[in-house]
Amino acid sequence: MGNKNFIKGMPPLDGAGRPKGAVNRSTAQIRAAFQQLVSNNIDRLQSDLEAMEPEKRVSFILKMSEFIIPKLMSTTFENQIELEYRELNSLMQKAPDTVIEALTEKILTLKAN
Numbered sequence: 001m002g003n004k005n006f007i008k009g010m011p012p013l014d015g016a017g018r019p020k021g022a023v024n025r026s027t028a029q030i031r032a033a034f035q036q037l038v039s040n041n042i043d044r045l046q047s048d049l050e051a052m053e054p055e056k057r058v059s060f061i062l063k064m065s066e067f068i069i070p071k072l073m074s075t076t077f078e079n080q081i082e083l084e085y086r087e088l089n090s091l092m093q094k095a096p097d098t099v100i101e102a103l104t105e106k107i108l109t110l111k112a113n
Helices: 025-040 042-051 054-068 077-094 097-112
Strands: none
16 A cells, blocks of 8 residues: 555655645644534533533543643654754755854764764
């Protein structure tokens, strides 16, 4: 399954797929419809919440908050190193040769000690 020409770790093709952060139309339409549903029934939702037992009310609010408040992405040590390596690589691509030579020299002196 999937694309047989794709190799793990291969950079994405330019212009392939949706841009990062772009929401597909179906998702946007569903979100808009759900927002409208909640807006039209806010008084009813409030009274239903008030009628719930405290335990169930807190549980319901916590479950619904998952759809409103974005979850924090757990960052592993390896992920952090990979992100920093990518950022460093991007900076190195833009840096003048003299800066790269100076950095290389500094790294080699640190390695020797």
